[in-house]
Amino acid sequence: xxxxxxxxxxxxxxxxxxxxxxxxxxxxxxxxxxxxxxxxxxxxxxxxxxxxxxxxxxxxxxxxxxxxxxxxxxxxxxxxxxxxxxxxxxxxxxxxxxxxxxxxxxxxxxxxxxxxxxxxxxxxxxxxxxxxxxxxxxxxxxxxxxxxxxxxxxxxxxxxxxxxxxxxxxxxxxxxxxxxxxxxxxxx
Amino acid sequence: xxxxxxxxxxxxxxxxxxxxxxxxxxxxxxxxxxxxxxxxxxxxxxxxxxxxxxxxxxxxxxxxxxxxxxxxxxxxxxxxxxxxxxxxxxxxxxxxxxxxxxxxxxxxxxxxxxxxxxxxxxxxxxxxxxxxxxxxxxxxxxxxxxxxxxxxxxxxxxxxxxxxxxxxxxxxxxxxxxxxxxxxxxxxxxxxxxxxxxxxxxxxxxxxxxxxxxxxxxxxxxxxxxxxxxxxxxxxxxxxxxxxxxxxxxxxxxxxxxxxxxxxxxxxxxxxxxxxxxxxxxxxxxxxxxxxxxxxxxxxxxxxxxxxxxxxxxxxxxxxxxxxxxxxxxxxxxxxxxxxxxxxxxxxxxxxxxxxxxxxxxxxxxxxxxxxxxxxxxxxxxxxxxxxxxxxxxxxxxxxxxxxxxxxxxxxxxxxxxxxxxxxxxxxxxxxxxxxxxxxxxxxxxxxxxxxxxxxxxxxxxxxxxxxxxxxxxxxxxxxxxxxxxxxxxxxxxxxxxxxxxxxxxxxxxxxxxxxxxxxxxxxxxxxxxxxxxxxxxxxxxxxxxxxxxxxxxxxxxxxxxxxxxxxxxxxx
Numbered sequence: 205x206x207x208x209x210x211x212x213x214x215x216x217x218x219x220x221x222x223x224x225x226x227x228x229x230x231x232x233x234x235x236x237x238x239x240x241x242x243x244x245x246x247x248x249x250x251x252x253x254x255x256x257x258x259x260x261x262x263x264x265x266x267x268x269x270x271x272x273x274x275x276x277x278x279x280x281x282x283x284x285x286x287x288x289x290x291x292x293x294x295x296x297x298x299x300x301x302x303x304x305x306x307x308x309x310x311x312x313x314x315x316x317x318x319x320x321x322x323x324x325x326x327x328x329x330x331x332x333x334x335x336x337x338x339x340x341x342x343x344x345x346x347x348x349x350x351x352x353x354x355x356x357x358x359x360x361x362x363x364x365x366x367x368x369x370x371x372x373x374x375x376x377x378x379x380x381x382x383x384x385x386x387x388x389x390x391x392x
Numbered sequence: 393x394x395x396x397x398x399x400x401x402x403x404x405x406x407x408x409x410x411x412x413x414x415x416x417x418x419x420x421x422x423x424x425x426x427x428x429x430x431x432x433x434x435x436x437x438x439x440x441x442x443x444x445x446x447x448x449x450x451x452x453x454x455x456x457x458x459x460x461x462x463x464x465x466x467x468x469x470x471x472x473x474x475x476x477x478x479x480x481x482x483x484x485x486x487x488x489x490x491x492x493x494x495x496x497x498x499x500x501x502x503x504x505x506x507x508x509x510x511x512x513x514x515x516x517x518x519x520x521x522x523x524x525x526x527x528x529x530x531x532x533x534x535x536x537x538x539x540x541x542x543x544x545x546x547x548x549x550x551x552x553x554x555x556x557x558x559x560x561x562x563x564x565x566x567x568x569x570x571x572x573x574x575x576x577x578x579x580x581x582x583x584x585x586x587x588x589x590x591x592x593x594x595x596x597x598x599x600x601x602x603x604x605x606x607x608x609x610x611x612x613x614x615x616x617x618x619x620x621x622x623x624x625x626x627x628x629x630x631x632x633x634x635x636x637x638x639x640x641x642x643x644x645x646x647x648x649x650x651x652x653x654x655x656x657x658x659x660x661x662x663x664x665x666x667x668x669x670x671x672x673x674x675x676x677x678x679x680x681x682x683x684x685x686x687x688x689x690x691x692x693x694x695x696x697x698x699x700x701x702x703x704x705x706x707x708x709x710x711x712x713x714x715x716x717x718x719x720x721x722x723x724x725x726x727x728x729x730x731x732x733x734x735x736x737x738x739x740x741x742x743x744x745x746x747x748x749x750x751x752x753x754x755x756x757x758x759x760x761x762x763x764x765x766x767x768x769x770x771x772x773x774x775x776x777x778x779x780x781x782x783x784x785x786x787x788x789x790x791x792x793x794x795x796x797x798x799x800x801x802x803x804x805x806x807x808x809x810x811x812x813x814x815x816x817x818x819x820x821x822x823x824x825x826x827x828x829x830x831x832x833x834x835x836x837x838x839x840x841x842x843x844x845x846x847x848x849x850x851x852x853x854x855x856x857x858x859x860x861x862x863x864x865x866x867x868x869x870x871x872x873x874x875x876x877x878x879x880x881x882x883x884x885x886x887x888x889x890x891x892x893x894x895x896x897x898x899x900x901x902x903x904x905x906x907x908x909x910x911x912x913x914x915x916x917x918x919x920x921x922x923x924x925x926x927x928x929x930x931x932x933x934x935x936x937x938x939x940x941x942x943x944x945x946x947x948x949x950x951x952x953x954x955x956x957x958x959x960x961x962x963x964x965x
Binding site (some may be wrong): 226227228229230232295297298299300303305315316317319321322385 | 393394517543544898904912931
């Protein structure tokens with residue numbers, strides 16, 4: 205079953221949280237950010253081309269115009285493929301692990317899977333960023349030598365930056381599954 | 393607890409039979425390797441599994457039953473399959489059944505000796521057997537002394553499939569008591585070219601080893617290692633590069649098989665790197681020798697050297713006048729300027745002496761570009777060093793003079809204040825000087841102080857020139873280093889067969905149906921390009937800056953000679 209709710213990100217843009225329960229121990233939580241607006245794309249392109257035309261008027265060199273077109277295309281491709289993240293999702297499979305996926309605007313997906321044995325806990329942390337205090341969800345990874353220690357902190361939903369209300373929903377869903385896998389009898 | 397069943401996607405359309413694979417009890421997961429079809433004799437199956445276990449050291453056993461009924465569900469077959477559970481006793485006995493062409497299979501377990509007969513959840517994970525078998529997992533951290541139980545669950549699965557290769561050697565066309573279905577059951581693949589190359593590689597390696605031993609014997613002979621020549625070889629970067637490549641060739645041509653993945657990749661990387669290097673070198677050579685470009689190059693070399701010398705002469709004339717409006721000490725200025733001008737004159741006449749032979753020398757030296765692009769670049773760097781040798785000499789003269797002056801000034805400054813450097817205690821102590829000592833000291837101090845701007849200016853100008861040459865040489869060496877250490881084979885593998893280099897796995901949730909087990913698809917998550925370069929970088933004799941910025945500035949200020957690039961084998965001084 206799937207349900208979608210609207211929230212706001214830390215910088216005020218509207219985001220959507222979609223929860224899907226695939227089975228008793230498998231849940232997928234996806235946070236979708238705003239799509240690329242045509243307005244901002246046209247504004248950026250027009251600005252670059254006006255500047256290039258101004259330079260051309262000054263220097264009478266037509267290479268400036270072709271360079272501007274080239275730069276715009278390459279810049280757009282780089283932006284869509286490496287910078288603009290459309291959706292970040294968390295797939296929690298109890299007893300297997302947690303998978304974090306970021307989907308870019310060009311369709312590229314970058315995935316990391318962390319096994320359940322390495323995950324110590326999922327918590328909400330505070331951070332001081334410039335003049336604000338923001339909340340973020342992070343995964344604590346187990347230190348292999350020290351059972352009480354934390355070897356790494358992996359922050360989640362870094363580019364969509366949901367606010368505390370959205371994070372609480374995600375946190376509750378994750379904890380339900382994590383509790384199941386931690387309290388299930390471990391076979392030695 | 394949740395039971396995980398790893399099912400190979402190639403067996404999805406197999407006929408009914410029993411499932412064989414490995415049961416990993418610590419993780420409550422079953423890795424299914426193949427399906428054994430009817431008819432079979434249980435004793436023969438057990439014997440076969442015993443043989444496989446002995447050869448691969450993987451505990452392969454019968455895990456359950458698989459029924460693929462294309463028509464209606466056959467009741468008798470399901471009873472028969474349950475009874476099989478008593479023959480091959482395995483806890484838990486897994487039963488997977490597929491009806492018709494449905495995607496959703498039903499999976500159940502039979503636990504005879506379990507204490508809590510609750511319904512445990514089953515997760516069905518599909519995996520591509522061939523890709524998992526060929527892939528190599530790169531763990532993010534390699535901690536020494538990792539125990540077997542700490543090894544990640546995924547590496548256990550990858551390990552199981554990779555080591556069971558002997559199980560996949562039989563296909564359905566073989567005559568035998570056991571009929572298996574796995575990824576190669578439609579016919580074992582092999583490539584004739586690969587087999588031929590393997591056969592040809594052994595004598596080729598032996599020949600190469602013999603040739604290399606000859607070459608290294610010649611290099612180590614007494615003729616080439618006595619003092620002036622050995623000093624020359626150590627200064628020329630071409631010889632270092634050639635020695636490095638010789639080492640690489642020795643690694644490739646050794647007869648021992650690679651023990652593990654890292655060694656195999658290293659050998660492959662060296663081989664591809666050498667091949668590309670030589671190919672680029674031959675390309676460069678063919679470009680140089682076409683249309684007599686070497687002749688043009690030789691013709692322009694002398695005028696360029698002349699031009700550089702003329703520029704230097706102009707520079708010295710400028711320094712001897714009033715450079716940048718500063719007023720120099722006329723006498724010292726003239727002495728230094730004339731000294732350096734005479735030096736340039738000697739250099740010019742030396743170059744002109746060599747000029748008829750330049751074309752021939754260059755022609756033969758250009759031939760060595762066929763040994764590789766890196767060798768050609770090193771030769772270029774050496775030629776630059778030789779052509780700018782006079783700049784190096786001027787820098788040394790200027791630096792020594794300046795250094796002497798600075799030391800003299802600092803010690804006389806201490807005398808001015810009534811102090812002395814105590815060599816024994818390595819510190820500054822107070823000292824009472826005689827009147828005549830003080831008088832001479834003050835006089836000398838004044839002279840040195842007022843001559844300082846002249847010397848300092850000459851030092852500054854020649855140091856800047858020397859640094860320019862050093863930067864150019866450094867860039868060339870950086871390029872050579874890059875070509876040497878780039879793991880091209882690994883990068884091409886990552887591009888074409890990305891499943892071979894795995895950083896991990898990723899799961900995709902397939903369509904679900906209520907009441908049926910959770911279906912996941914396990915795919916290989918390939919290593920990023922940066923990770924590939926970092927893991928498989930070839931070690932080089934890299935030159936890197938010896939001094940930090942602070943100590944470099946200090947040395948420049950004091951006038952000590954700087955050798956900015958340190959090679960790995962150099963002694964620390």
